Amino acid sequence: MNRKTLVLPAALGLLAPVLAACGATDGGDKSDEAIVVGTTDRFSTSGGTPAPFDPAYAYDxxxxxxxxxxxxxxxxxxxxxxxxxxxxxxxxxxxxxxxxxxxxxxxxxxxxxxxxxxxxxxxxxxxxxxxxxxxxxxxxxxxxxxxxxxxxxxxxxxxxxxxxxxxxxxxxxxxxxGIVNPEAYDANGLREGFDIDASGPYTLKTEVEKDTVVKAVFTKNPYYKGELTPKSDNTIELRSFDDADAMGESLKSGGIDMMARTVDPEQIQTLAANADDKIDVVEMPGLEMRYLGFDTDAPAVKSKAVRQAMAQLVDRGEITSKVYGAAAEPLYSLVPATITGHTNSFFNEYGEPSTAKARALLDKAGVHTPVKLTLNYTTDHYGPGTKAEFEILQKQLNDSGLFDVDIKGADWLKFRPDELEGKYAVYGMGWFPDFPDADNFIAPFLDKDNFLASPYANSRIRNTLIPESRQETDRLSAAEPIEDVQDIVAEDVPVLPLWQGKQYVAARDDITGVEWALNSSSNMQLWELGRGVGA
Structure with a gap:
């Protein structure tokens, strides 16, 4: 299976018999070496993030x-x-x-x-x-x-x-x-640090330097009983890298066996084109999305017209083509295109980018221009393309003459607490869904006690449309209230969706189960991995 780029459809099961044969033996392992998975995710503790692995705290x-x-x-x-x-x-x-x-x-x-x-x-x-x-x-x-x-x-x-x-x-x-052992967790307080006591398929041991995990080792839990039985007896190591380039070099040299989050789009092209390396690239459907969030109480964006003008100016196609290539596509709703109930509400409302239409919105509301704004983004949480994305957003808004925009980056440990405390008028965020249903692209942003701590509150969304959509076990029957929510969001713009991403995994060709390593919600399924024989 050397050098193929595999595209997995939504009906992943259709390809399982074909892919299972790639680089595999009869299901047994020829080596007891750990399977090492690279990631650019960072796990750190600080005053602002005391308990990254406590189910009562963790939400990323x-x-x-x-x-x-x-x-x-x-x-x-x-x-x-x-x-x-x-x-x-x-x-x-x-x-x-x-x-x-x-x-x-x-x-x-x-x-x-x-x-x-x-x-x-x-x-x-x-x-x-x-x-x-x-x-x-x-x-x-x-x-x-x-x-x-x-x-x-x-x-x-x-x-x-x-x-x-x-x-x-x-x-x-x-x-x-998640079900945790009551003997290890306080009923009313967080468990600080990186220890986990539970009943999943693996136990965890971490190697920590300066309050940051550099290696997480997963070992089969001998007491586990459930549906997620590991395909291999090998331990699995999750190893953090400072950036995607360093992770890619380690994959090429054999220092790691697989890299997942976050793979640079340029790396995908390079790996897929290089026929000499024994590395396979797998493309999978993804529900990852990026958006701008607004503190709708902040003076700079309190006027709905300002947010609408930004929606009228943003050119999603330029962002995706120049920064992410084939790894992303424009998104015109909070609900991704592959989810039941999706509608292109923002395109229906604003159409193609237009400075004239944006100016008309601001003039009608009596907003003085240029509107001075800072777009805030995280430098280390969503991959290397984030800065370039915000540079393009800045140029698009400033070129209209209607905005005077600066951009400012911060590491995630500072960015996330500051966002929750309302220190940013406009900020860039990503979303990897908790589960693949339209409700999970709506309620976390718009319901009470939402993920963004947003002051935006629409009573019809909260009191009528979300409850109506949840009454329908048949999710097709929930489409009407879900579509209504998307139309209201396009009108009020408490968030501005930008793009929806695909996801990629690259692995050495003796690793089996790679095609199942991530599901559509970007959840790692390390129990699917094994070690076979390379081509």
Whole structure:
């Protein structure tokens, strides 16, 4: 399978028989060496980020990729996509017609990694702990619809919801609902540092320098019982790199076996074109998106006309073509093009970029021009293209003569707390969905206690449209309220979607299971990896 670029469709299962044969033996391992995976993600502790691996605190793709290997959940998403299926549970489902009572029965014989038996009370503890801590950085909003958690015996857990929510099974498949060992976690406080005590397929040991993880080693959990059985007995190392170039050089030299987040688009082209290297590049469907967020109370962008004018000026095609090439495509809605309910609301509202139309919006609102703004972005969290992207945005806005824009970068450890504290009027963010449903591209940005701590509040979205969409188990039937939300967002512009990305993995050709290493939500599935024989 040397040198092929494989494009995996949404129906990933169709290709599994073909790809499984690539670089593989009969499923056995010829080496007990660790499989080393490179990443540009950084895991650090500081006063602002004390507990990166605590399910009550962690709410970013990089930390969740660690938690998904180590912390078990009641439900999980199958490898090729589709509806959530039981994981720590042997069965789950709504037990009423209103979708407000959800029951799960645990598998028998579940244990934490220290051998302690897991019961329904541990699930209740874990869920209630996230809700009680309610950290502003954390994922408690995903579970906010839970009214009460009840147990019946040692194996049954019953969730009583405040309102109907057909997406609740998806939420139980996220690390927000991860089950932790109560003997290692405070019910009302975060667990600082990098230790994890849970029941997932792997245990974790970290190598730390200056409060930053330089190596994370995943070892098979001998007590694990569930659907995510590792395909190999090899340990798996996740090794952090300062940048994508250094990670790529390590892959070429054999220092690492695979690189995932974040691969530079130029690297993809180079690796795919170089027929001498025993490296395979896999392209996968992706739901990653980038957008501008607004503090709608900030004086510079408080006028809706300013935000609308920016939406009228931004040329997404120029950004994607000049910075990301084939790895991204313009996005005209919060809901990506491949998700049920998507509509091109921003294109329908604004059409092609137009300085004349932007000027008319500002003039009508009596906004004095040029509008002075700073666009803030993170220098180290979303890959090497971010700065170039913001330089293009700056030029597009300034060339109109309607804006006087500066750009300013900061590392993620500073950027994220400052954004949450409302220090930025305009800022660039990315989103890797918690689960592949339109609700997860709407509620985290627009509902109460949202991910951005945004002051924007639309009562029709919060009180009518989101609840209506959640009543429909058939997600096609939820399309109308979801489309209405997107139209309101295009009118009010509390966020400005920019582009939707594809995702790539590059690996040496003796590594098997690479085609399953990431799902469409960019979740790492390290249990799929093994070591075979190169071509």
């Amino acid at each position: 793709a990089s930390s969740w990729n660690v938690l998904r290997q180590t912390v078990q959940t009641l439900m999980h998403l199958p490898r090729g996509g589709g509806e959530p299926e039981p994981e720590a549970a042997e069965r789950c489902g709504f037990s009423d017609n209103a979708n407000e009572r959800f029951e799960c029965t645990l598998r028998s014989g579940l244990k934490f990694s220290d051998g302690r038996e897991m019961t329904a009370d541990d699930v209740k503890f874990s869920i209630e702990r996230v809700l009680a801590i309610k950290d502003k950085n954390g994922p408690s909003g995903l579970l906010a619809n839970i009214d009460a958690v009840e147990t019946s015996g040692e194996r049954k857990v019953i969730f009583h919801l405040k309102a109907a929510d057909a997406t609740f099974p998806y939420k139980l498949a996220t690390p927000a609902a």
